[in-house]
Amino acid sequence: MGGYESEVPAEGDLIAAAQHIVAALGTKKMLSQDERKILVDLRTRLSTMTMVDDTKTNEPPVNGVSETEQYLNLVSERIMNRVSDETMIWDLGPEDACEYLKAVEEARILTEKLEGLCLNKDDEEVELLRKAHDVLQTAMARLEQEFGHIIVQHSQPFEPEHMSFRSSEGVGVVGSPCSLEDDPLEDSLRRESVGKNLEDFIVDLVHPDVIPDLKCIANLMFISSYERECSQAYVTARKHALNRCLFALEVEPLSIDDVLKMEWGSLDSQIKRWVWAIRIFVRGYLANEKRLTDEIFGDFGSLSSMCFTDSSKASVMQLLSFGDAVAVSPRQPEKLFRVLDMYEVLAQLHADINSMYTDQAIRDEFCEVLRRLGDAVRATFIEFKNAIATNASINPFAGGGTHHLTRYVMNYLKLLTDYRDTLNQILEEAERVESLSPLADSVPFWDEMKQFDGTCNATPMAFHFQSITSALLANIDEKSKLYKDTALQHFFLMNNIHYMAQKVKSCELRDIFGDDWIKRHNGKFQQQAMNYERATWSSILSLLKDDGSQNSGSNSSIKNILKERLKSFYAAFEEVYRNQTGWLIKDSQLQEDLRIKTSLQVIQAYRTFIGRHSSEISDKYIKYTADDLENHILDLFSGSQRSLSNIYRK
DSSP: OOOOOSSOOOHHHHHHHHHHHHHHHHTOSSOOHHHHHHHHHHHHHHHHHHHHHHHHHTOOOBTTBOHHHHHHHHHHHHHHHHHTOOSOHHHHOHHHHHHHHHHHHHHHHHHHHHHHHGGGOOHHHHHHHHHHHHHHHHHHHHHHHHHHHHHHHTBOOOOTTTOEEEETTEEEEOOOOOOTTSOTTTTTTOOOOTTTTGGGOOOOSBOGGGHHHHHHHHHHHHHTTOHHHHHHHHHHHHHHHHHHHHHHTTOOOOOHHHHHHSOHHHHHHHHHHHHHHHHIIIIIIIHHHHHHHHHHHGGGTTHHHHHHHHHHHHHHHHHHHHHHHHHHSOOOGGGHHHHHHHHHHHHHHHHHHHHHOOOHHHHHHHHHHHHHHHHHHHHHHHHHHHHHHTOOOSSOOGGGOOOHHHHHHHHHHHHHGGGHHHHHHHHHHHHHHHHTSTTSOSSOHHHHHHHHOTTSOSSHHHHHHHHHHHHHHHHHHHHHTTOSOHHHHHHHHHHHHHHHHHHHHTSTHHHHHOHHHHHHHHHHHHHHHHHHHHHHHHHHHGGGSOOSGGGSSOHHHHHHHHHHHHHHHHHHHHHHHHHHTSSBOOOHHHHHHHHHHHHHHHHHHHHHHHHHTTTTSOGGGOOOOHHHHHHHHTTTTBSSOOOOTTOOOO
16 A cells, blocks of 8 residues: 555654654644545554564563554454444545545455464464454455445436437437337337447446445455455345346246246237347346446456356346247247247347356356247247148138138238348258258258249248248138139139239249249139139120021021020129129239220120121110120129119110
8 A cells, every 4th residue: 555665765764754744744733635545554554564563573562462452453443433333434425435444454454464473373363363353354344235335325227218329320219119009910020129239338337436436345355355245245236236127128027837828919018028128138238237347346357257147147047038938838820920039139149148248057048048939930930831721711701802811821921021031040950950860851951942942042931931822822722612603713712822922022022932933823823813704704605606506497586596595694694793793802903904804705795796686686685785784894803792683774
């Protein structure tokens, strides 16, 4: 301490200096803080030098008490006077704190000197050393208490909802997670970017003004071999702070049983909150917690790392426990997006955790939860395909439109494109691990994928997406068989295959499925449209064809044949109108195209028939003009059933 003895002064110079100090003190009524510190330091040095000299020269004690014991009693009295007062010393001000630290430092130096001098195991010296140890232990216990009090008293709240952060992109605000009322599918399962730039986010978790005091206490306790007590005080105080942070982030301590019992709506909200919170907790809070620990204990080697680990481990494990619970919960397709969100945020934070922790247990648990979430993603993805394949219907889908399953599956796949890199990584890693298993199929995954469709992008995601759409097509084909009307079967398949092709063509799915897939499925839906036209109109339009039967026989019989044909045509047309106005095509372009194509065939055949036989057919038997029929055809596929049975041309 002090550091002002670079040279040993002569005896006369020392006496002169001491006389000068005494004279200066005589003119002062108050001392500055620096002056008091120097004098206390001087007194410590004088006392220690006296003690050593006393021990070396073996001078007889005064009144039975050696100068060393007198000095120990003096130091003890100064310490005990503070310890007996319940008022926190550092709350009294810097001067009182400095005085106490000086007294503790004197006790430490005295104890060290006695330890070095008690080599002969003299009973009196051993007893004196024991007393010195007791004094130092009492002083350290109070320092431990003061240390914890300072941390708690000067901790600053962590308020993520309102904090600003510095990043390479400027100043931003850490926002709250998206509305917990949003639908997980329709809102595209918004993946919050909050916290992604928190690496440069700096907040003082303890007021910076008290950091020098904490470092000073920690240093004194460390060199006094009381680092364990100091670290315990720190860990206890910071554990509470970390728990308060999780409370502020609204992260509940949930067990696996709690998670398994949750309804999906509640669990969905909890996962959203967790994804948002863990990123802020790790990059916003833990990073600054590590900085605080290093500021205080950075000079003491591994102590800093140990304190950080011990104070934060429980909180980190609580967060990971929730991730683990979700990973082992039942596989349900609606969970996939949320599980992917959880996987992605942990993958993003993996490097942060490795850089902050040397503790292998935390690193291993982090990796294990990440692996389990990846397994859950793949298993849920497979379960989604199985759910499509086994989705059964008892009744045919009304109107033959695009089935809810088709819409759901294609929109589901579209939303998954946001996770393309993550899904490919998970699926590829899973297939790689399986390929190394002795139970793996003889055909490697990549060969099987190429055999499935050599034209698609060679990625695991593309393979699985095509596998899912194949399962969907098979299911839709089974559902089409519920219709008794063959035309409606083809109409239903046309609608659904067209929806699939258009969905892929119009969004990011195009890059995954490829143009060849779109071309093939366009061909499939066009084939179904052609099959529908044949099933609906072939027999009807055959009534208007000139097959030669109306050219034989008498004039009256020819007129009767033509009249019956026309009557049958009208009846069949009205039946189609009554049925197919109730059929539905939601896609306006497909609806218009099919109406126009139907109109061209029907109107051309009708006009030809009426024109060819205008002399044989009286106007009174012509129920509709060509324009009437054209307008009626424009009513088809609107999903609202109508009737023409009571409509006649005026």
